[in-house]
Amino acid sequence: MNIVWPEQFHFIGKSRPDSVAVPAADIAGRAAHVAQILRAQGCVPSDRIAMWVSEGENQLAAMFGSWLAGVTFCVLPSFAGRTNTERSQSRVDDVLSVLQPKCLLKTAGTQLPENLAGQVPELDLPTPDTALDPVTPDTLVFDRGEEDIAFIQFTSGSTGGAKGAVVRFGQLQANLQAIADRVNMTAEDCMVSWAPLYHDMGLMAVLLPLSRGAGVVLMETDHFVRRPIAWLEAISRHRGTVTTAPPTALKLLTRRKAKDVDLSSWRYAWIGGEMVFPSVLEAFEAEYGAAGLAKGVLQPTYGMAETVVGISCGEPGTNWLVEDGFASCGPVLDGFEHRIVDEDGTPVGADARGYLHVRGPSVMRGYLGLEQFGPDDWFDTGDIAFETGGRLYLTGRVKDVLKRGGEMFPATVVEAVAEAALELRTGRAAAFSHLRPELGKEEIVLLLESRQWDDDQARMVAGAVARELGLQLDVIRAADGGRLPRTSSGKIMRQRAAALYSEGQI
């Protein structure tokens, strides 16, 4: 793994809103220290470690330190520690039992959430203000082969069980190169990112610039959540050129306008992680045109942790297009083969919708602990797409996953929380997305089978889902007629329920 180090990194957070510059040699020194303490803990190559560290020096040091020690890292997903309910505990246990980490890295003095504490040996990283010996970054050698595992990225399996995408160095390099080539990334670029590193987009936002020696301005995700305009202010102040965000972030900033920002340096933004609607892009472009945002900067992007991060994104400076109300996500990246097929696996004609399959050097070969597949096997993305004029358009999903703000929530998990809140038996709820292009969002709908329905029940469900999952549901009600569609074996048919809902039939 070849890292091209910039002179320094910039970090922004609650305790340092104006950003602080940290020499790369300090990060390298910190990484060498992490490698040392991992070895002292008895970690050997092929071991896995978990990280619970906020975006900053220690997160980078923990990533690179793991690689120096030959260890695979996993940045724990957001729900680990979001709440301390029983359900959150079971999801954390699920991740830890799949991951089986040798130890957990955290910053000294930070308190682990209750559901994480005491589960595996904990190692303290020195606080950022602790001086460590700097190390010349180029002397760090990441002696890892293409088949070695770089990291494990947890993703919401549609069944609700934690699934860890196994990303090997060969796949990581292939995807980084394909994306960097697509956008002509160079050492002149500067990435500004607040995306969390447990998310594929966040991890890419750090590794992509470092594959070309570009600058990195890394903001704590919590800082963005509390103050979204800090993101655009950072682009303005640091002359950021590239960044990444879910469409929800654009919506927030169209509503809460950043004032006195100069966005003229900004040349490319990967917009993805959830369905990208043209209305959201248009509104943001209209709002910030006067601040220097050019057309062709916002680029709807499609990808997933299973392909490291990217599958397709637009060519720099090229405007996104609209077909059938959907925004183009650019041509598929070099190195990918793709096909769009019907239910029997037969390729559909040009411009027709179907199931998107991909294969190639960026595609993982399986989830941790689950069946692996070969390099010639097609990977079913679970998404529905069509291709027109060489551009990919995403139109929906067949996997039972809900998305909001770039975060994924398995439908089964949302349903379980709702059923528990109402003391219903399992299999009495169906959660699904309902596209509202005119509002620029995927509405999240939850239908329940309940004999008596009143608004208090909707309130109980809404409160429980917000508390336990941090998710806002748009529509909560009993299914008309009191019944949800089921298979002959009694399983809830979410896609069918979603189709009926669109037609006003349920």
Next chain:
Amino acid sequence: MTGQTWTTERVAEILRALAEEDELPQHLLKATISDGDTVETLGLDSIGAVALIDRLETEAGVALPDDFLDFKDTVADIAARLAAMG
């Protein structure tokens, strides 16, 4: 809008207006919203909270910080804080 008294009912009306515009959950249209309800028990997430802060700011006619709302804030807390800002 300034000069109006900030009450639970006024905050509730704003919540309902945002639900009407599909920004906040639909159940808020019909639900009884009372003093003790919190941002969280009403079913809002951080994205919904930003929509609410933005509308409160417009209604109050004063700039509100982005972290004006906490998930544990009650509707009565919100009304009282806005009233205190005069």
